[in-house]
Amino acid sequence: MSAPPPAPRTTCCIVGGGPAGMMLGLLLARAGVHVTVLEKHQDFFRDFRGDTIHPGTLELLHELGLLHEFLQLPHQQVERLSGILGGRQFAMADFTHLPTHAKFIALMPQWDFLNFIARQAWKYPGFDLRMQHNVTGLIEEDGRVTGVRASTPTGPVELRADLVVGCDGRHAVTVPAAHLHVIERGVPIDVLWLRISRRPGDPENALGYFNYGQGLILINRGDYFQCGYLIRKDSFAAVIQPAGLDAFRAGIARLVPVLADRVAEIASWDQVKLLTVQINHLERWHAPGLLCIGDAAHAMSPVGGVGINLAIQDAVAAARILAPVLLDLSSRAKRASAQPRDLFLSSSDETALAHACAAVQQRREFPTRVTQTVQAAVHHFLGGYLGHDEPLTPPLALRILTKIPGFQRLTARLVGLGARPEYWKR
Secondary structure, eight states: OOOOOOOOEEEEEEEOOSHHHHHHHHHHHHHTOOEEEEESSSSSOOTTSOOEEOHHHHHHHHHTTOHHHHTTSSOEEEOEEEEEETTEEEEEEEGGGSSSSSOSEEEOOHHHHHHHHHHHHTTSTTEEEEETOEEEEEEEETTEEEEEEEEETTEEEEEEEEEEEEOOOTTOSHHHHTTOOEEEEOOOEEEEEEEEEOOTTOOOOTTOEEETTEEEEEEEOSSEEEEEEEEETTHIIIIIHHHOHHHHHHHHHHHSGGGTTTGGGOOOGGGOEEEOOOEEEESOSEETTEEEOGGGTOOOOSGGGOHHHHHHHHHHHHHHHHHHHHHHHHHHHHHHOSSOOOSSOOHHHHHHHHHHHHHHHHHHHHHHHHHHHHHHHHHHHHHHHTTOOSOOOOOHHHHHHTTSTTHHHHHHHHHHTOSSOOOSOO
């Protein structure tokens, strides 16, 4: 009886086709690495994904020569952010002073962004995107990850790789499969995701409205608002639903009076999706043969809408550090033999990959910790505020800070570029 054919092989297998996975796939393929991205869904359409493409990400697209084409897609531009607290508007960030080519946040459904990145990546011969490939586990041999197992509409498959990169989000399969330790930070809030129609002349305010123990974020999607309604952790089933839809609608109308004549569009709890907010990070982002980035390595809060952009910056740093190592592995393997690749790498190869993966964590751990610390501080305020039905008095610290010259520029850099911006060419 003949032996079964060897499993298909790639240089880098990326698990998850979100912002981190798709951007890493594009950058590695652009550098000449053979890369395969496995995405469990049949398309990128997920209504609860974030929409904010920050100036740092837009600058990356400029470096890649893609910004002009990207901005031809339907989007809205936000040059300044403000928040309305207790009925008073506070200017929070001004992106028009950033040292970038696009001095604004682009609001665009994430599926449009991901489809755009996929189209660009397919231009490179080393790129392979496989939809409906749901990774169910890792292949490990002699203590090293050597590939993945996935379920597909046509049955189970295996894919071998020199390196597996987990970009599979906060519910990652790769993390528990590799026995990586997750450190959780308690979060006192959750978010309810819903939509309400938008009309010409409606206010645009990406940082939202806060009053009467409530918070509502409005994201402009053209003919409707994607709304993030902030609630206390675990209060949806225990408090909000028992109070009834009428009370829920009335609360939104009270908070944002301009929406009062539209809250009746929320006709059922089925239109309201609960997003459980998490903040965590891996103690170690890598294991032999595996690296995790993006939400798989550090789940972010929706605060500031920075999660997508932080994940993309992870991908930029990872591609810049990993590409030379992966290219070297591939070229030496081709020179060594025309026979099928050995399943295991040499000890020097293992060492080079391990050092590269550790370098990615070292590079990206600092901005992750800074961002999560800021988010935790905002959560501390929200945790003590949400659910208390009294008019909000804006905090004294906020009233003072927003009057300091340069405050809006500083917050714009932190929100728009991040604590450690990543560039492809610099």
